Amino acid sequence: MKVSKALLQTIAVALAVATVSSACEGSLVNPKKKEPESKPQPYGCPGCGLG
Amino acid sequence: MATIHASVACNVDTNILLACMPLFEAEKVQAIEWAFDTLYRHDALPDWFDELLQTFASEGRLMGHGVFFSLFSGRWLPEQQAWLTRLKSLSAAYRFDHITEHFGFMTGADFHKGAPLSIPLTASTLAIGQDRLRRIQEAGGCPVGLENLAFAYSLDDVKRQGDFLERLLESINGFIILDLHNLYCQSRNFGLSGAELLALYPLDRVREMHLSGGSWSTSQQEPARPIRRDTHDDAVPDAVFEWLDMAIDRCPNLKYVVLEQLGTGLATATDREQFGNDFLRMDRIVQAKNGVRDTALPNPFGHLNRLPSGVLPLEDACLYQQQRELATILETSVDYRDAQTRLAASGLAQSAWEIERWEPAMLETALAIAQKWQHGFD
Numbered sequence: 001m002k003v004s005k006a007l008l009q010t011i012a013v014a015l016a017v018a019t020v021s022s023a024c025e026g027s028l029v030n031p032k033k034k035e036p037e038s039k040p041q042p043y044g045c046p047g048c049g050l051g
Numbered sequence: 052m053a054t055i056h057a058s059v060a061c062n063v064d065t066n067i068l069l070a071c072m073p074l075f076e077a078e079k080v081q082a083i084e085w086a087f088d089t090l091y092r093h094d095a096l097p098d099w100f101d102e103l104l105q106t107f108a109s110e111g112r113l114m115g116h117g118v119f120f121s122l123f124s125g126r127w128l129p130e131q132q133a134w135l136t137r138l139k140s141l142s143a144a145y146r147f148d149h150i151t152e153h154f155g156f157m158t159g160a161d162f163h164k165g166a167p168l169s170i171p172l173t174a175s176t177l178a179i180g181q182d183r184l185r186r187i188q189e190a191g192g193c194p195v196g197l198e199n200l201a202f203a204y205s206l207d208d209v210k211r212q213g214d215f216l217e218r219l220l221e222s223i224n225g226f227i228i229l230d231l232h233n234l235y236c237q238s239r240n241f242g243l244s245g246a247e248l249l250a251l252y253p254l255d256r257v258r259e260m261h262l263s264g265g266s267w268s269t270s271q272q273e274p275a276r277p278i279r280r281d282t283h284d285d286a287v288p289d290a291v292f293e294w295l296d297m298a299i300d301r302c303p304n305l306k307y308v309v310l311e312q313l314g315t316g317l318a319t320a321t322d323r324e325q326f327g328n329d330f331l332r333m334d335r336i337v338q339a340k341n342g343v344r345d346t347a348l349p350n351p352f353g354h355l356n357r358l359p360s361g362v363l364p365l366e367d368a369c370l371y372q373q374q375r376e377l378a379t380i381l382e383t384s385v386d387y388r389d390a391q392t393r394l395a396a397s398g399l400a401q402s403a404w405e406i407e408r409w410e411p412a413m414l415e416t417a418l419a420i421a422q423k424w425q426h427g428f429d
Binding site: 001002003004007008010011012014015018019 | 065068069072075076078080081082097099100102103106107110112
């Protein structure tokens with residue numbers, strides 16, 4: 001299925017920043033709302049695989 | 052038969068998204084599955100991920116996958132009600148083509164902690180499972196499915212899961228996610244062939260398949276017996292691809308085949324390249340089947356009967372007590388012998404759980420799984 005080039009470019013930039021900042025600080029990228037002031041969490045998510 | 056869509060499990064995970072980007076750019080991904088209840092650490096999705104979800108949802112190609120609902124919990128938990136409320140809200144925001152959860156109950160005392168383990172088939176567990184499925188269907192407003200579980204305590208446990216799923220799902224005209232790697236785990240752990248395992252399931256209920264990889268663990272009780280576990284952190288085994296080729300022909304209502312892997316298994320460029328190769332191998336099998344399938348079959352899954360308003364969730368205090376006892380024993384026993392001794396003195400002894408028939412190596416594995424996930428992803 002087609003995903004627009006503009007969206008893919010936006011995702012690519014967000015991932016590039018996330019990769020750099022997680023290497024440096026483990027911080028978030030471009031959340032829609034301001035994150036809680038507690039410890040920021042990286043974009044990691046389990047899905048399933050709880051084996 | 053339905054047209055099959057080659058899909059990925061896509062979540063807000065840097066490594067997963069990095070692995071998926073070349074596939075998105077090549078327009079190879081025909082649908083995505085989002086684990087919608089795993090964002091508990093965040094207030095909101097990034098705008099770009101929201102747009103990605105909406106892109107697929109607008110084409111009817113977005114699946115919602117739940118992880119933490121704990122279908123068979125004997126007590127109705129406030130977190131389950133919150134989960135349903137959240138699902139209702141998300142279903143209004145994103146048009147899910149269907150919603151799925153896992154067979155089993157979560158060992159964790161807190162939501163988002165623990166791992167899914169199997170449950171005995173009794174009138175009570177069946178009624179609770181059917182009650183919860185109706186509530187998920189009400190909240191999601193779309194077809195609902197359950198995924199087969201990889202872990203089993205015994206061969207009997209393996210053999211009854213397909214029938215259990217059928218009896219659960221017929222009440223909501225629901226469907227099965229047939230996770231082929233979960234079947235592979237059971238095949239390697241209990242000595243059944245892929246064909247023998249497939250024959251245990253009502254394959255006309257399969258609407259989705261999962262492909263993933265896993266890992267091996269060892270058993271102190273049975274050192275010569277490697278135990279296969281569904282850890283989603285490695286490439287898809289060749290046998291699972293062979294089973295995909297075999298299973299598709301037996302599943303006339305199959306619509307999605309989903310490749311899933313944890314982000315932790317995609318940390319290097321080599322890992323991500325392997326993921327891409329696995330997807331393309333899966334896609335070749337799917338497209339070859341689509342070329343010879345009759346694609347005119349309508350969706351047979353969905354609402355049969357609505358849950359009357361005001362009906363309280365079913366509960367079973369004895370079952371919940373047994374679940375908490377079992378989870379505590381699994382999470383705190385120092386070894387298999389300790390767990391076996393404590394189980395024999397527990398409320399699960401001489402009960403429908405049939406703990407006396409659990410295989411030592413599998414009880415050891417249950418200890419390892421429960422202790423691995425007792426603190427969630429912290």
